[in-house]
Structure formats: C-alpha cells, structure tokens
Amino acid sequence: MMLIHCPYCGERRPEIEFAYAGEAHVARPVDPSAYTDEEWERFLFIRANPRGRHNERWRHIHGCGRFFNAVRDTVTDKFETTYKAGEPRK
Amino acid sequence: MTGFRLQLGGRVDRSRTVTFSFDGVRYQGFAGDTLASALLANGVSLFGRSFKYHRPRGLLAAGSEEPNALVSVTRGPGRFTPNLRATGVEIYEGLEAVSQNRWPSLKTDLGAVNDRLGMFLPAGFYNKTFMWPRSFWDKLYEPAIRKMAGLGDAPTEEDPDHYAATYAHCDLLIVGAGPAGIEAALEACGTDKRVVLIDEQDELGGGALSDPAQWAWLADSVARLEQAGNVTLLTRTTAFGYYHDNFIGAVERLTDHMTQPGEGAREKLWRIRAGEVVLAQGAIERPLVFAGNDVPGVMLASAARTYLHRHGVAVGKSVALMAAHDSGWHDAFAHARAGVKVAAIIDVRSEVDGALRVEAAALGITVHLGSSVIGVNGRHRVNGIEVCVGGRGAATRIACDTLLMAGGWTPSVHLWSHSKGSLAWRDDIGAYVPDKPNENVRCVGACSGKWDFGKGQVIDMLPTPRSPARIKAFVDFQNDVTAKDIKLAVREGFRSIEHIKRYTTNGMATDQGKTSNLNGLQIASQALGRPVVDVGLTTFRPPYTPQTFGALAGHAKDALFQPLRKSPIDGWAEANGAVFELVAQWRRARYFPRGRESMLAAVNRECRAVRSAVGMFDASTLGKIEVVGPDAAEFLNRMYTNPWKGLEPGRCRYGLLLKEDGFITDDGVSARLAPDRFHLTTTTGGAARVLNMMEDYLQTEWPDLNVWLTSTTEQWAVIAVQGPLARGVIAPLVEGIDLSPDAFPHMAVREGTICGVPTRLFRVSFTGELGFEINVPAAYGRAVWEAIHAAGKPFGIVPYGTEAMHVLRAEKGFIIVGQDTDGTVTPDDAGLGWAVGKKKPDFVGKRSLARPDIVAAGRKQLVGLLTDDPAEVLEEGAQIVADPNQAVPMTMIGHVTSSYWSEALGRSIALAVVAGGRGRMGEALFVPMPGRAIRATVSGMVFHDAEGARLNV
Numbered sequence A: 001m002m003l004i005h006c007p008y009c010g011e012r013r014p015e016i017e018f019a020y021a022g023e024a025h026v027a028r029p030v031d032p033s034a035y036t037d038e039e040w041e042r043f044l045f046i047r048a049n050p051r052g053r054h055n056e057r058w059r060h061i062h063g064c065g066r067f068f069n070a071v072r073d074t075v076t077d078k079f080e081t082t083y084k085a086g087e088p089r090k
Numbered sequence B: 001m002t003g004f005r006l007q008l009g010g011r012v013d014r015s016r017t018v019t020f021s022f023d024g025v026r027y028q029g030f031a032g033d034t035l036a037s038a039l040l041a042n043g044v045s046l047f048g049r050s051f052k053y054h055r056p057r058g059l060l061a062a063g064s065e066e067p068n069a070l071v072s073v074t075r076g077p078g079r080f081t082p083n084l085r086a087t088g089v090e091i092y093e094g095l096e097a098v099s100q101n102r103w104p105s106l107k108t109d110l111g112a113v114n115d116r117l118g119m120f121l122p123a124g125f126y127n128k129t130f131m132w133p134r135s136f137w138d139k140l141y142e143p144a145i146r147k148m149a150g151l152g153d154a155p156t157e158e159d160p161d162h163y164a165a166t167y168a169h170c171d172l173l174i175v176g177a178g179p180a181g182i183e184a185a186l187e188a189c190g191t192d193k194r195v196v197l198i199d200e201q202d203e204l205g206g207g208a209l210s211d212p213a214q215w216a217w218l219a220d221s222v223a224r225l226e227q228a229g230n231v232t233l234l235t236r237t238t239a240f241g242y243y244h245d246n247f248i249g250a251v252e253r254l255t256d257h258m259t260q261p262g263e264g265a266r267e268k269l270w271r272i273r274a275g276e277v278v279l280a281q282g283a284i285e286r287p288l289v290f291a292g293n294d295v296p297g298v299m300l301a302s303a304a305r306t307y308l309h310r311h312g313v314a315v316g317k318s319v320a321l322m323a324a325h326d327s328g329w330h331d332a333f334a335h336a337r338a339g340v341k342v343a344a345i346i347d348v349r350s351e352v353d354g355a356l357r358v359e360a361a362a363l364g365i366t367v368h369l370g371s372s373v374i375g376v377n378g379r380h381r382v383n384g385i386e387v388c389v390g391g392r393g394a395a396t397r398i399a400c401d402t403l404l405m406a407g408g409w410t411p412s413v414h415l416w417s418h419s420k421g422s423l424a425w426r427d428d429i430g431a432y433v434p435d436k437p438n439e440n441v442r443c444v445g446a447c448s449g450k451w452d453f454g455k456g457q458v459i460d461m462l463p464t465p466r467s468p469a470r471i472k473a474f475v476d477f478q479n480d481v482t483a484k485d486i487k488l489a490v491r492e493g494f495r496s497i498e499h500i501k502r503y504t505t506n507g508m509a510t511d512q513g514k515t516s517n518l519n520g521l522q523i524a525s526q527a528l529g530r531p532v533v534d535v536g537l538t539t540f541r542p543p544y545t546p547q548t549f550g551a552l553a554g555h556a557k558d559a560l561f562q563p564l565r566k567s568p569i570d571g572w573a574e575a576n577g578a579v580f581e582l583v584a585q586w587r588r589a590r591y592f593p594r595g596r597e598s599m600l601a602a603v604n605r606e607c608r609a610v611r612s613a614v615g616m617f618d619a620s621t622l623g624k625i626e627v628v629g630p631d632a633a634e635f636l637n638r639m640y641t642n643p644w645k646g647l648e649p650g651r652c653r654y655g656l657l658l659k660e661d662g663f664i665t666d667d668g669v670s671a672r673l674a675p676d677r678f679h680l681t682t683t684t685g686g687a688a689r690v691l692n693m694m695e696d697y698l699q700t701e702w703p704d705l706n707v708w709l710t711s712t713t714e715q716w717a718v719i720a721v722q723g724p725l726a727r728g729v730i731a732p733l734v735e736g737i738d739l740s741p742d743a744f745p746h747m748a749v750r751e752g753t754i755c756g757v758p759t760r761l762f763r764v765s766f767t768g769e770l771g772f773e774i775n776v777p778a779a780y781g782r783a784v785w786e787a788i789h790a791a792g793k794p795f796g797i798v799p800y801g802t803e804a805m806h807v808l809r810a811e812k813g814f815i816i817v818g819q820d821t822d823g824t825v826t827p828d829d830a831g832l833g834w835a836v837g838k839k840k841p842d843f844v845g846k847r848s849l850a851r852p853d854i855v856a857a858g859r860k861q862l863v864g865l866l867t868d869d870p871a872e873v874l875e876e877g878a879q880i881v882a883d884p885n886q887a888v889p890m891t892m893i894g895h896v897t898s899s900y901w902s903e904a905l906g907r908s909i910a911l912a913v914v915a916g917g918r919g920r921m922g923e924a925l926f927v928p929m930p931g932r933a934i935r936a937t938v939s940g941m942v943f944h945d946a947e948g949a950r951l952n953v
C-alpha cells in the first residue's frame, strides 16, 4: 500500500485514504458548444495512458477532501511529486 | 538409538513426550519436534503422494520450502487445515494429521496408475488432451481431473476461529532471525530505533538452530534482544508479502501449536510500515536432478543436518551423499561424527578441496569423484543407489536407505522481488542475487548471495548413460514436473521461462518453486543453448508461503464484513416485523408482513393503503447534500440539466444529473430554502458518488464559485406520508406551516415544527398521491415516526416498505436511476427530455447530447410494457425480441427494467428499454422464456392517474 503526499495536508498518508481521479490537466472547455464532435470526443475519451511519467489526479477523500495533482511513474508505481489543483503541470 | 532418534543432541525437550497421530496411527515425539522430525524419528519415510503421478513421496526439506510432505490437520468441526507442510507443523499432545492426495490409503494409492502412464502425461497434457470435444469437459474431464488432481481437501464447515489484525510502525524491520538477521538487530539494540524482528519458526536462530557450535552465541544474542527495550520479537510469524513503500504483510500463528488453544485469536495479521527493511531470509539448498531423485529417503543434505542437530533424529541408518557443492560434505561429516553410517560420498566434480578428502578419509567414508547417481532403488523407501563415473559405463550399486543431495544454494530473494528490487545473475553460484533496491531495503547474509558454505559446481542435470526420454528426473516435486517436460516445452517452441513455466507448471505449485525454479531455468537454458539471463526469470509474488483465508479476512466477516447502515427508524421497523433488504450498504424495510402474510399479499395491502387512505415510509436513506453559498444557484444550474436560478425559495424541483458523457447518473428532488441555500436529495446508492462529482467540479473546474457542499444524509430522518388522507394525519402535529393546498402546493417546501421538532417539510410525491416528506433531525426520527403512526391510526395508516414504494412509483412511470437506467441512457432515452433546459447554454453533459450517436434514430428508449395475460409478471432483466420465431441467436431489441404486479390496476405492469420504443406504441413484442415467448404490448410509461389529478388535492 503506497504512501501518498497530500499537498493540502502536507503529509504522506496511506493509499486507502485516497481515491484516484483520472488523468490531470484535462480541463473542461469554457464553452463546450464551440467544440467540434472530434474535439469533444478527445476531451471525453482520449487519454495519454503513458508508459512512465503520468500526470494524474487524486482526491484525499478520507482526509481533507481535496482534489490534487500528482506525477506518478506507471512503470515503477512511484510518485515523483504531488501538487495542488490549479498549479501548472509538473 | 531407538528407531531413528539419537541418544543425544537436538533442541527437543526429551523430558516431555508428546503423543500424536498420523493417518490414524499413534506416534510419540518430543516437545520441540515438528511433525516431520517426529515421524522421521519413528521411521516413517512415506509422507504423501505426488500431484500428478501419485508417486510416493517423503521429506525433501526441513523448512517452509518443503514441496512433498503436505498434510492436513484437523482440530474438530470447522478446524480443518489442508496443505500444511509437515516441516512447519509443531506437534502437540493429541495432534491429528493426515496425508493427502491418496485414495484409499497412502501405501495403496489407485491414482499411482498415473505413474505407469507417465509417458502419456507429458507437459501440456491437460491442455492438449482435454480440449476436445468441448461437450466432454463438464461431464467427463473436469470431474475426473478434479478427483485425481488437486492437493488437500477444502474445508467444508464454517471456521469457528477468530483472527486478529494489527498495524505496526517501526524504523527497522528485519525479516529472518538467522545469524545475519540477529546481527542486524543487535546493531540496532540500544539505539532509539523501533525495531521489529520477524521469523517464521518457533524460535529465533534460523540456520544457527542446526549448528550446535552457534548455540551459545545464539542464547546470548537472544537474551540481549529480549532485554533491549526497542526490539519487538515475533516468532511463528511469516512475512508473506512486501508491498509499496516498505509495507510488509505478516501472519503470526498464535495457537496452532497449542494443545489447548483457548479463546484467543488463532492468527494475527500484521500490517507493518517500516522506515528501513533488512531482509535476512537466508538461502535454500537446491536439489539435484537425476532419475529417482524423488524416492522417499532422497532429501536435501542441509535438511538432514537440521533433523540431526536440531531434533536429534537420524534421517537414515545408512546415508549416502550426492554432491555438487562442498556444503553437503560437511553435512555428511556431521552424520558420521554423530554415529550415523555414511555409505558413500559421490560428487559430480572430479576435484574437490583436499581438506574435504582428508576429513572423509579420516571418517572412513568412501568417496566417488566425477561420478553421479543414475538411479535410485526402492519405491516407498530408498534401499540403494546406482552410481557411475562420468555419466558413462557400468553402474555400481551402493546399499543405503537415505540419499542426501547437495546441489548448491539459492538465495531467497522472494520478498526482495515483491519489492521490485532488481536481480543480478551470478554464474559462479548459478543463482540470481539482489542487485538494485526499489525501496529502502537491504539484504544481509545468505539471501544476499554471501555465504561461507564453500564452493560448488552449477549443473542442470547429473550425467547419465540412460535415455533422457525414459527417466523421470524431477525438477518441481510438488507439481510433478520433470526435466523431460521442460525439454519438451523447449522443443515445442517455448522460449521464455515465463511461458515454459506456464506450459509445464514448473514453479507454479503452492511452494512457488522454492526448490525448483533455478533447476528449471538451468535445464531450459541448456536446452535452448542460451545463457540463463537470456531465458529470463520468473516473478515471485506474495504470499511467500500460503496463508489462511481467516488471517487475511480477519474481523471482516459476518456482521463485520461491511458496514451496515441503519436509519434512525430501523429499530421500529425491526420491532414491527419488517423484512429487510440491502440497498447499497443500507438495510431498508422491504415490506411489513402481518402474521404469515406472503410478500405479494403484504405489498398489495401496503399499496392499497397508500392509494385509498395513507401510508408511511422511511425515506431516511435518501442522499442529502446541503448546498450553501452566494453562487449555489449558479453551481446547481451548471450541474443539473434543468434551470435552477429562477427557482424561488420555498419551492422544489426535480433535478436530473448527467455525467459529461450525457448519460443519466442520478436524480432527485431538491428544495431552495433561501437564495443561498439548497437542500439536495440524491438516490440512496448515489449519494457519495454525487457529492464526489460535485466536489470535483467545484474544486477543479469552477474554483471561483463560492459554494460549500456538506453531506447531510445522516443528519436528517425522512418520513414520507403518502395518500389521500396524508394531510389529515400530520395536520395536528405540525406547527408554523399552513398545510392548505393553496398555501402549500405540490413541490413546495416549508420550515416549521412537527411534534415540536424542527422540520423541513417537503410536499412531494414519489407515489402519485398527495404526499409529504418530513425531514427532522435524525435523533428525533423514531419519535416523530411513532407519533405520526399513532396519529394515523384513525386514518388506517399503514407503514410500507421499499417493495410497495417501487410498485407505486412504477405505476406512475417514475424511474429508478440504476434500475431503469444503466449508464447508457440519456434524458431523452428515459422520456425525461422535459427535464432538460433547452435554453441553458451549458450544463454538465449538454455537449454530449448533441453527439452523433446520441441524436441518431433507433436508440433504446424507456417505455411501458403490458403483457397480453394480465396475470403474467415479466422477469426483470428479460430480453425482448420483435419476432419470437427467428433463428437463435435472436436479435434482442431491449430488456425489461422494472416489472411488478399492480394492485391498483389489477394487472402486471413493466418498464422496458426498447430500440425506437416510443415509435412502437401499441406494437406487440415478445419476451422469450424457456419453452415459450410472452407476448406484450408497448405502452406509455404512466399507468395510473396519467393527468396527475390525485396530486392536486
């Protein structure tokens, strides 16, 4: 069971306190109606799914409740860093 | 020597005799014996039958790597444990153990016919033979294989024991309390580190327990560790898995070794988070591969030394050694010095260290260098071996009753591999050793590849003049895999060890190949003509040794399997005979039978009461979210499909929630209490999901909105009072709210008191009747419920459960999200297009509603379905076809989502999703069932009071 650093609580806590929430930095467009079908499909369904560094979202659901971003290596399953929602991609 | 017990020696307590039984025969051993050592002392050599060929098998090892001697132990009803290694079962007074995988008895096993058929059971035999014809599988192949194969029997009764679990945190965790592990612990003695030292055996010491020269050091070291305040010692504890971030799972066996287990937990699961881990798991001696290497009496040399020194037991009266490594020589010398006859030392090497030869000569032991054992005589026990020089020429027979094997050593890298540490191949020892760590961990002692057992030669198979096709030289003893099987796999084109392993099942038994993986790898490497590192290595996975389900489940069984949520009114329902059902984790009253009333009769009565008088229903489980803040209306407007900004305080609205993909995910009626405050409701099962989704948008997409979300599901008890007489029931109890229809219309909310308790009173209906949903603080829920029940008596009030609620809502065509929808249903598909705000520029899921597949014709739509036979109630989930006479497989155009007997209509009703459903009104469709097809007609979804007149009273 991994330890995950919550950037809001400032602590590493056991994985069971957290919930995974998909790829990070997939922002909802301000005006979805301006998107073509292809653009909307990309927003909805197409994800990077990289082998290696992955920017992803987690929620400290059984802690402070905040969503935050993380960089995790999908091969080693190790977290490189975590950072607050709204901060630029790391 | 009586039997095989030596006069002196060993760590057993000779003053304490222990009586036990094996296969119904009573034996005696000493306290400190394992089942294995005690049976050896009694001259027992036959311990079990092999997995595939049912060959007689004896002990190979003395530790947890033992592949052959699997036994079952029974301690009374429900306390039956199969597949225990006899080498790890401590004997106690009255122990009852039985052998496995034999019928009718261990000595006379009919399954042994497989052994004669051996040449017809090659690698992949099952895969190749039992594939065809398919129809034979269920009736013939599978039952036969199940009877013949398999290890011990599964327990048939419920386990009455209980199992403890704990978390532990430490700075240093040491796995393995042999000399290396103990040294690591001693180094940390007296520091401020919290240290945990774990060992699977009943005493600390590991390999030192088999070496009397180390006993004084051991006693002193253990005393120091026990006195150190910072070291926790855990014996009989197996670290079975190494997980992320130095998280180690271990099981401590608390009572299995006791004559009187008492009331305590049988085992304890430790979840340990360690700052640093030191692995000191030692090394496992490797068997040699030659014909007959599995005959009872052929065993690892180091195991024999353990029985000799630790248990004071001679493994035989005349012992020979087949060695490829120096360590075996020392084991043979130990036997000679203890007075056990050593018939011969055979070494595959032409030259060995001169000191070994000198000592052998001094002990009068005959030595055969450059030679190998090419055959073993005896079936239930070795009675001799055949030896030849250089794998050629004539064989010489040497009489002996035991043959020791010394094939070199394999570092135990199991936990290291769990932790994803990398491994490096060492040609000199023919084994993988730990290389780069992936966690804060290091290996010490033999598991790091560092040991002082001497030198050896790495060899895949002993040379033999006999045809390799005609001999059974075992590699994996537990799964009965021979060298021939591995070579066959290579000939058939398998190249990677991962594939060879799966095809031959080498290393896939309960011992995970502790004694077989490296030999299998060497043989594959030789057969492929490629170095071992190119053939690969197999992956070790938890558990290190099999663990009980009980230990892993711990307290999470029966009532504690998962949390059971109960509403504040649950106790009343229980006291009044409710039959319950689980909805998500909630226990909900399904119906309230009177006397011996059937479910259908009770539900019909409850429905009649609601339609004709009044009923009351515990709706407390509804999800509730308090949405507060200046931007609350804007937020809900963006989340839900319909407009919210114009909703006046005091009014309610049905809200439909989509995911961004346009499909319905939840719904519920919500109220605006003030300009900046909403009381949302969600489905019972969707509450947590909806709150999570709303938090997600609020925190990450629209952090500029000033809104606060609070789950209030468990803060409010909710009592639905529904029926034409509902107003009269609650009127005398309510204060501060004008209940008259004009002042308090349908879909309104008011705050006041009921029975003197503050209430948020909703005038809403999920039944189609005049209805109220009374929210009161949870602690008052039951009191208010009882007051309403009492006040309703003169009106004929009836409590109803979820089943009647379902019927009543279905009569009105109200959907249940998750029952009538399945994650692929849009608002239009569900006939809820009216709930989508056409003028809203955006809401979650709106853009998806314009996607080509969503606007295409022919989507499945929710409709009503009325059977021709009004008494026929369709099965929920049943498939629907247009033509029942078409060929199988039929084209299915939809399925039944809800189906009930409607007491109000005097007939069955159903909801269904049907392709192009709303265009099929009046069309006859068919529901194929075994032996028949039920004819039904597509209808609208509202079966009762279509104009809604009953609401407006």
Ligand SMILES: [Zn+2]
Residues within 6 Å of the ligand: A006, A007, A008, A009, A010, A060, A063, A064, A065, A066
């Ligand atoms: Zn947090």
